[in-house]
Amino acid sequence: MNSEEINREFIRLKDAAYRYAVSLLHDRDEAADATQDLYEKLWQRRLFIRRNGFESLVMVSIRNICLDRIKARQRGRQFTPLEDAEAPPNYRVDSDDKELSAIVHRLIAALPEREREVLHLRDSEGLEFEHIAEIVGSTEAAVRMACSRARGKVKEELIKIMNYGV
Amino acid sequence: MEYKELTKRYFDGELSSAEEQTLREGLMAAADEDLTADERAAKTLLRYASLQSDASVRIKLHDSSERRRSRITDAILSLGSLNFARVAMTTALGVLLIGVMIHFTRPTVYGYHNGRPITSYDEAQLLAQDIFNNLAHEGFAEEHNLQDLFTLD
Numbered sequence: 001m002n003s004e005e006i007n008r009e010f011i012r013l014k015d016a017a018y019r020y021a022v023s024l025l026h027d028r029d030e031a032a033d034a035t036q037d038l039y040e041k042l043w044q045r046r047l048f049i050r051r052n053g054f055e056s057l058v059m060v061s062i063r064n065i066c067l068d069r070i071k072a073r074q075r076g077r078q079f080t081p082l083e084d085a086e087a088p089p090n091y092r093v094d095s096d097d098k099e100l101s102a103i104v105h106r107l108i109a110a111l112p113e114r115e116r117e118v119l120h121l122r123d124s125e126g127l128e129f130e131h132i133a134e135i136v137g138s139t140e141a142a143v144r145m146a147c148s149r150a151r152g153k154v155k156e157e158l159i160k161i162m163n164y165g166v
Numbered sequence: 167m168e169y170k171e172l173t174k175r176y177f178d179g180e181l182s183s184a185e186e187q188t189l190r191e192g193l194m195a196a197a198d199e200d201l202t203a204d205e206r207a208a209k210t211l212l213r214y215a216s217l218q219s220d221a222s223v224r225i226k227l228h229d230s231s232e233r234r235r236s237r238i239t240d241a242i243l244s245l246g247s248l249n250f251a252r253v254a255m256t257t258a259l260g261v262l263l264i265g266v267m268i269h270f271t272r273p274t275v276y277g278y279h280n281g282r283p284i285t286s287y288d289e290a291q292l293l294a295q296d297i298f299n300n301l302a303h304e305g306f307a308e309e310h311n312l313q314d315l316f317t318l319d
Contacts, residue, residue, distance in 0.1 A: 036225055125219065
């Protein structure tokens with residue numbers, strides 16, 4: 001890809017990469033940094049990057065960058081437990097939605113990492129299971145299973161909250 | 167409710183993207199009171215997902231027009247979006263081909279005469295003949311001398 005192509009393609013995908021980074025890192029500033037890092041790396045290697053499969057490359061690379069950052073945190077530099085993770089971003093929502101959004105955010109944050117990222121890629125980014133499997137390095141069946149399990153757990157908790165306000 | 171089956175399959179992770187879109191639109195349009203607990207949970211999850219997909223980030227991009235140097239390399243390597251493996255394979259094949267060509271087109275050296283390589287078979291034969299003739303003459307002379315030396319009479 002030349003400079004113009006990489007800029008154009010990256011602009012198209014940067015928000016999806018950023019949202020994926022937020023879902024993994026639970027920190028919008030760090031996710032923005034990770035996205036910028038990703039762009040710099042892609043820019044440096046742009047001459048060797050082909051347009052085919054660029055979307056997968058972006059998503060796999062942002063995942064790797066985020067996992068590296070999570071490892072760095074776990075080595076004790078800036079550990080943020082999931083329970084203390086950031087509140088959901090302030091999207092354009094009314095107060096009821098905001099409340100529900102906060103609940104769902106908390107429930108999703110409590111899911112295992114793999115389930116959380118599969119749920120994000122499927123529901124928020126609308127990616128096909130096959131594509132998600134490619135990104136997370138798994139099989140389509142395993143991804144479907146993880147997605148189903150994640151949705152099931154969130155559903156159970158949501159129903160409890162909606163019925164009993166637990 | 168008509169979305170009952172779709173909701174069940176949604177939670178089982180069995181819906182296609184198109185079916186999920188149908189479910190999303192249907193549940194969003196429906197009033198909460200008309201939905202079952204599962205459907206309301208699905209609606210909540212789907213709404214959360216759609217709100218999340220609005221988030222965006224600002225990235226500082228490199229301005230390609232300011233980087234004149236990169237344009238040259240861009241132009242060279244963007245020809246057909248060559249990837250590294252393909253370039254490396256083509257180069258290796260080229261080097262191999264050149265090696266084979268050199269090997270088969272190189273003249274045969276039959277020997278050296280006064281430091282000059284002899285590549286003509288006929289010339290080599292003539293020179294070899296000369297050398298053996300000379301040796302033969304020198305050999306005869308020595309043989310005569312030896313005969314003189316060991317003759318006691």
